[in-house]
Amino acid sequence: MKDxxxxxKLLLVILGTTxxxxxxxxxVMIWYNVRTFRRxxxxxxxxxxQVVGGYTLSELAFGDAAEATRxxxxxxxxxxxxxxxxxxxxxxxxxxxSRSPGEPEQLPFDSAGFAFDGDILHVVQPIVSENERYGTLxxxxxxxxxxxxxxxxxxxxxxxxxxxxxLAVVAAVRLQGVISKPVLRLAEAARRVSQDGDFSAxxxxxxxxxxxxxxxxWNEMLGQIQQRQEEQALAEAALRRSEERFRGIIERSxxxxxxxxxxxxxxxxxxxxxxxLEVTLEEATAPDFDNLRIVTPESRExxxxxxxxxxxxxxxxxxxxxxxxxRSGRVFDFExxxxxxxxxxxxxxxxxxxDITARKMAERRxxxxxxxxxxxxxxxxxxxxxxERSNRELDQFAYVVSHDLRAPLRAISNLSSWxxxxxxxxxxxxxxxxMDLLRRRVRRMESLINGILEYSRIGRVRAIxxxxxxxxxxxxxxxxxxxxPGFSIRTVGxxxxxxxxxxxxxxxxxxxxxxxxxHHPRSSGRVEISxxxxxxxxxxxxxxxxxxxxxxxHERIFAIFETLKSRDELESTGVGxxxxxxxxxxxxxxxxxxxxxxxxxxxxxxxxxxxxxxSGAESPGRRE
Amino acid sequence: MLKAGAIAVALLAxxxxxxxxxxxxxxxxxxxxxxxxAEFVERFTRFVDWPESASGERDEGPFVIGVMGDSPIxxxxxxxxxxxxxxxxxxxxxxxTDLEQVTQCDLLFIAASAADQxxxxxxxxxxxxxxxxxxxxxxxxxxVLINLYREGEYLRFEINRSAVEKSGLRFSSNLLRLARxxx
Numbered sequence: 184m185k186d187x188x189x190x191x192k193l194l195l196v197i198l199g200t201t202x203x204x205x206x207x208x209x210x211v212m213i214w215y216n217v218r219t220f221r222r223x224x225x226x227x228x229x230x231x232x233q234v235v236g237g238y239t240l241s242e243l244a245f246g247d248a249a250e251a252t253r254x255x256x257x258x259x260x261x262x263x264x265x266x267x268x269x270x271x272x273x274x275x276x277x278x279x280x281s282r283s284p285g286e287p288e289q290l291p292f293d294s295a296g297f298a299f300d301g302d303i304l305h306v307v308q309p310i311v312s313e314n315e316r317y318g319t320l321x322x323x324x325x326x327x328x329x330x331x332x333x334x335x336x337x338x339x340x341x342x343x344x345x346x347x348x349x350l351a352v353v354a355a356v357r358l359q360g361v362i363s364k365p366v367l368r369l370a371e372a373a374r375r376v377s378q379d380g381d382f383s384a385x386x387x388x389x390x391x392x393x394x395x396x397x398x399x400x401w402n403e404m405l406g407q408i409q410q411r412q413e414e415q416a417l418a419e420a421a422l423r424r425s426e427e428r429f430r431g432i433i434e435r436s437x438x439x440x441x442x443x444x445x446x447x448x449x450x451x452x453x454x455x456x457x458x459x460l461e462v463t464l465e466e467a468t469a470p471d472f473d474n475l476r477i478v479t480p481e482s483r484e485x486x487x488x489x490x491x492x493x494x495x496x497x498x499x500x501x502x503x504x505x506x507x508x509x510r511s512g513r514v515f516d517f518e519x520x521x522x523x524x525x526x527x528x529x530x531x532x533x534x535x536x537x538d539i540t541a542r543k544m545a546e547r548r549x550x551x552x553x554x555x556x557x558x559x560x561x562x563x564x565x566x567x568x569x570x571e572r573s574n575r576e577l578d579q580f581a582y583v584v585s586h587d588l589r590a591p592l593r594a595i596s597n598l599s600s601w602x603x604x605x606x607x608x609x610x611x612x613x614x615x616x617x618m619d620l621l622r623r624r625v626r627r628m629e630s631l632i633n634g635i636l637e638y639s640r641i642g643r644v645r646a647i648x649x650x651x652x653x654x655x656x657x658x659x660x661x662x663x664x665x666x667x668p669g670f671s672i673r674t675v676g677x678x679x680x681x682x683x684x685x686x687x688x689x690x691x692x693x694x695x696x697x698x699x700x701x702h703h704p705r706s707s708g709r710v711e712i713s714x715x716x717x718x719x720x721x722x723x724x725x726x727x728x729x730x731x732x733x734x735x736x737h738e739r740i741f742a743i744f745e746t747l748k749s750r751d752e753l754e755s756t757g758v759g760x761x762x763x764x765x766x767x768x769x770x771x772x773x774x775x776x777x778x779x780x781x782x783x784x785x786x787x788x789x790x791x792x793x794x795x796x797x798s799g800a801e802s803p804g805r806r807e
Numbered sequence: 808m809l810k811a812g813a814i815a816v817a818l819l820a821x822x823x824x825x826x827x828x829x830x831x832x833x834x835x836x837x838x839x840x841x842x843x844x845a846e847f848v849e850r851f852t853r854f855v856d857w858p859e860s861a862s863g864e865r866d867e868g869p870f871v872i873g874v875m876g877d878s879p880i881x882x883x884x885x886x887x888x889x890x891x892x893x894x895x896x897x898x899x900x901x902x903x904t905d906l907e908q909v910t911q912c913d914l915l916f917i918a919a920s921a922a923d924q925x926x927x928x929x930x931x932x933x934x935x936x937x938x939x940x941x942x943x944x945x946x947x948x949x950x951v952l953i954n955l956y957r958e959g960e961y962l963r964f965e966i967n968r969s970a971v972e973k974s975g976l977r978f979s980s981n982l983l984r985l986a987r988x989x990x
Contacts (some may be wrong), residue, residue, distance in 0.1 A: 241982055244854075246962070247985050312853050315853075
């Protein structure tokens with residue numbers, strides 16, 4: 184069944200279905216009709232018995248057997264009636280009719296009814312008149328006619344079935360083609376593809392049914408296969424070209440390239456390899472070639488180790504350096520880059536060896552130079568340390584000296600006062616004036632010493648870093664200075680808020696503003712402070728409308744103990760600007776002045792927005 | 808009345824065969840003859856239909872069987888009407904003594920002893936739906952509707968068709984088929 188052609192299967196299905204349906208239908212029809220025949224026959228026989236019974240009632244009632252026999256004799260005209268027997272109420276045979284001679288049969292049963300017995304239908308009809316039973320009629324009807332009718336009917340039905348089945352066969356043979364033909368064509372196309380490899384085979388579509396869809400899918404599939412084959416051919420050609428290109432690149436490469444088989448046997452070396460190491464491809468790939476021969480003794484251990492690790496299945500560096508020696512004894516530094524590839528379906532290791540001999544030499548030279556440079560740097564560092572130490576000692580010295588100098592000064596001042604009070608009225612105006620002069624000089628000396636102390640402290644005292652609102656800071660400074668009432672000191676524009684050393688910044692402002700007031704030629708004047716952002720610092724400007732400074736003095740004013748005017752003219756130590764300069768420069772800032780005679784002066788200084796490094800950062804001299 | 812004894816024996820056998828009536832061994836053969844005749848009379852009513860008359864009392868009331876003259880049949884008929892309904896009605900036996908009683912009957916048996924009154928009886932039953940039955944030779948020809956007679960060992964009957972037609976009674980063709988018809 185499975186191996187039958189689809190044509191035969193379709194035929195089988197169509198015919199099987201048709202024949203089963205036909206036969207089943209006819210069987211039901213036959214059964215129904217035969218049943219109907221029998222029923223009709225029984226009904227006929229019952230009616231006949233009733234009619235005959237009615238007729239023979241009077242004969243029985245009046246005991247007229249002769250008349251009864253005559254009446255029954257009339258039944259001869261009914262061809263299937265074999266026998267009619269009339270029994271009286273005693274059950275004795277009263278009259279009878281029989282088509283064929285023979286003994287009259289006994290009543291099969293006494294009540295009204297019918298029964299089939301072989302080819303005879305027995306019908307029993309009691310003969311009754313108003314509750315009086317006068318006798319019983321028994322009719323025997325042959326079923327030959329029924330059999331004959333049934334047989335005739337069966338013959339007709341069977342002939343009809345045969346005819347219909349024949350028609351079904353003809354129709355099925357023709358109609359199955361509608362389905363089987365496209366399928367068979369498809370099968371033929373499939374055979375052509377699988378046996379002849381002819382992918383251009385296509386199936387003409389017949390309709391839009393499932394088979395049509397199948398044909399479409401088939402054609403589309405073939406199209407895709409064909410396209411894929413073409414693409415594959417193209418890809419293979421591309422691959423070949425790519426391999427050729429690859430080979431060309433390898434052969435023309437400026438690097439020495441080799442291919443190593445699993446056990447460390449060369450299967451290929453490129454022309455550059457041959458040239459550098461003076462080994463031909465044939466020699467290198469010969470089975471007895473020991474490739475350690477081209478490695479310098481100092482690199483052999485590295486290569487052996489690599490080989491051993493690889494043979495244990497461990498991962499090795501894909502990039503390393505080693506030294507080779509050519510046949511003629513030239514030594515090369517190589518940087519090799521290895522990679523696992525497939526070479527003709529064999530896993531191999533390809534190495535690209537770059538000649539880094541020149542680079543290595545340059546590196547060695549560079550290293551020597553770096554070494555020398557390091558020596559110089561260390562020397563400079565030593566000098567710097569020495570310098571710093573002497574600076575610190577100088578600061579310490581200045582501090583100690585000025586501290587120790589203050590005590591005798593205080594003594595001189597006090598002593599002069601005591602002398603003055605001891606002398607009392609004996610003081611001449613001249614002496615008094617000289618005493619005053621003495622004390623003034625002592626005070627100047629003291630403030631000078633204080634200035635030096637201050638100056639040296641800048642390098643020693645640790646700064647406290649905090650949030651500083653510069654506007655507030657300036658206000659505090661001005662309040663401390665208590666300038667004469669004729670002076671206007673104010674800020675111009677926005678003042679920043681800085682995270683910085685408040686004390687030092689206040690010191691700077693105090694000195695600059697104080698100078699502007701102190702050196703002002705008039706008793707009234709104007710001082711303006713402004714600020715400007717410059718990247719990670721703020722540039723402050725303190726401008727006054729004083730006498731101004733001639734440009735040739737600009738350098739001098741920042742040196743310690745320098746004042747432009749005579750000491751006697753103005754009480755000034757000449758330390759202020761030096762302190763300012765040191766504070767500003769300690770923080771990486773710049774102090775500058777812009778001024779001319781009669782123009783007033785503007786002092787600029789830059790101040791970092793944040794303390795460099797840590798919060799506790801200080802100038803290099805960090806000392807107690 | 809030839810070979811009366813032989814006829815009686817044959818009748819007995821016939822009665823026994825056709826009717827299956829119980830027979831007392833000791834009973835006289837005459838009783839059997841009249842028993843059979845009474846039975847025949849009852850059976851005639853089954854094959855005869857009385858017309859729906861104008862007076863409804865006939866349908867409602869008892870079915871009256873009259874006996875004119877002396878006959879042993881009277882006793883037999885009395886036994887039958889006591890046991891069975893006639894035409895679906897109660898049966899009643901009436902010994903007719905007065906000619907005026909004749910028209911009260913639905914069925915009138917005229918015995919041989921009433922032969923001299925026959926013309927008077929028939930003049931009263933003529934054109935009436937009264938089934939007249941007799942068992943005397945020649946009565947059929949004289950106008951009695953059904954007249955019983957003997958033929959060999961069988962009891963037969965003759966029917967006067969013109970009298971039947973005049974009476975208005977409807978006789979079953981099956982009854983007519985078995986009868987000897989007289990005018």
